[in-house]
Amino acid sequence: MARKDLLDIASLHREEIEFLLDQSTSFKKLFTRSVKKIPALEGKSVLMLFYEASTRTHSSFEVAAKRLSAEVTNFNVDHSSITKGESVRETIETLQAMRTDYIVVRHGHSGLPGMIARQTTASVINAGDGAHEHPTQALLDAFTIQEKFPDPRGKKVLIIGDILHSRVARSTSTLLQKLGVEVAYLGPGSLVPKYVPESIRRFTDYEAAMAWAPDVVYLLRVQMERQDVQFFPSLREYHRVYGITNDRLAEIRQRGLYIMHPGPVNRGVELCDAVMDYERSLITNQVENGISVRMAVLDWLTPGGEFPRQEAYAAPQRASSPVTMP
């Protein structure tokens, strides 16, 4: 059942998700031991290829790999030939020659980890590609929710914020829906795409979204760095209209809702300071769970296994399936 790569949530079967969540539970039990390391990946090498800045995801993968006894190499993009104009493809060829077992990749371009995966024998784990997918974030989110709701079917998660630029929203909503969770999006009309799947409720009004009665409020970081144009007038206005203000926190506390956030948090934008001390905030749980989930993923994948190797770097040709008639 193991795969070579983990590129997205969309292609994961329910059984695979359940297996990974079960494994994550087992790995988490290790954390209470004095020796947290096991030899599962002894002799294996993990290359961290982060084209975008990251603290949490990067260190979480590094800790996970080391706890499985793998060797970790950090490919420092800032000091690599990439700054001399080397293309991603050339980098891949170099990395392939190094015969690494795992490549954990983050890149600003959607679909790029898939391109790498088709060209290497290493197991490729997508650690975030553009606004496409962030599968391990989705798994750790689901794992965190499942700790609070062992049977999450029928529960409701409201994801608030910049859906347009968010790979977390896409992956997490897909995974939660596969587990039977209802998902809704809330955000400014300029940041919640008109064409989200019909199965996801779309709100632009906070009160209407809360009337939907969510069990979990999942706040997304406002990613100012991705916004090449202005999507809303000001951060102050964003906080007032879509953020968790002190007044809104009082209501959330009274209703007993959980709050999640993939981090890093923009205080005073997505949420007021008090949220960080809210007893039902799961933000630190998410960070902790990230390690066990990533251990489960690394342990599950099989580098160098049989896989369909494409001749070209581009996406698979569908030569055998002629186009359908208009």
Next chain:
Amino acid sequence: MLLLQNARIASENSPVLVEGDVLIVEGKIQHIGSNLAIPEGARVIDARGRVLMPAMFDAHVHFRAPGFENKETITTGSEAAINGGVTGVVMMPNTRPALDSATAIATVLENAKHRSRIPVYTSGCVTKNREGKELAEIEGMRELGVKMLTDDGDTTHDPAVLLRAMQYATEFGMFFASHCEVPELAGPRALNEGVMSYRLGIKGSPACAEEIIIDRDIRLARAAGAHIHIQHVSSKLGMETIRWWKSRGDVKVTAEVAPHHLLFTDEHIGDYDTNYKMNPPLRTQADCDALLEGLIEGVFDLIATDHAPHTPYEKAQDFISAPNGITGLDTALVSLYHHFVRPGKFGWDLVVKRYSAEPRRLMGLPVPTIEVGQEANCVLFDTEAETTFTREFMKSKSQNTPFIDQTLKGRVDMVILGTEVLLER
């Protein structure tokens, strides 16, 4: 001397194919009839069951020379044209340097004379270096035969500049072709804004980015009394906008549609397949249906491929980094036959009218027909044979096409231009 026996002759004026023998002597059609006597020394070709039609003309191709000869040259581009049954093309001016002066145009035309077996025409830029600021050397280009002005690849951004160009160049009998796109709305991504753009996590380009300029440029042409030709329309509302303006009758508008916009939707992009990355982007099935309707109805005067070669290396990048565009010359006629003529969506008369006659009329060129006295400029097409678009089959220097390695019904068997048999399979 060439005698084609029992060919099924197509014309733009009738959906019915007329069977007959066609005798070509010294590059001209001398006789058409049944059971023609075989003149001494004539080469006889059994064309039974095959369609003989005027050769195609593509009014929108990128031959990439000068400046990008690694993608295509005038030689490889024109051989790709012949391979697909095309015997005349109009190059776009987004080369490096851009074709914005008489000097640049003269160089290209001189090259084409020596490097192409078919006539190669070129358009010229509206503005210097396609920057949308200063007018290009319009009259100098006209003297060399340039009829079409376009900043293709980009919209002429400033409407005041375009209006002035229209007011000026219309006096010289030139017309304008518009690549329609508001860059601020479209972005660089070449993916339709919709379900797929959400799924793939790429900010989409909304159809309105194209529709606004279609409308804007027609309004400008109306104000200037100019002829505007709208290039590669991809959206339903774009087609309807042109239809509405044409129905008013107070502005000269022509328009083209590309085979790929009739055939593919954004769903075909699947797992980031860059062979489906083009600009304007592939849209939805509803758009495809509307474009087909517009083609049959005549909202679109012509079919043009927007043949846009890129090297395998460039296209083998991730979807966002890869350049826009697909090749079309090698594949257009066979794919139109396979997907539309064969299933009865439209007839050969439409293919001849829209892909042979009208593009030549747009350029003010003589229109070839299969009639006595006409110069031989024709294609013999086998409707029962198949074509597999392998890399070896393609004559374009690049093979960035969704049809790569597909097998479709239909085959271009012969291409005849005057006394030359340009292609024979």
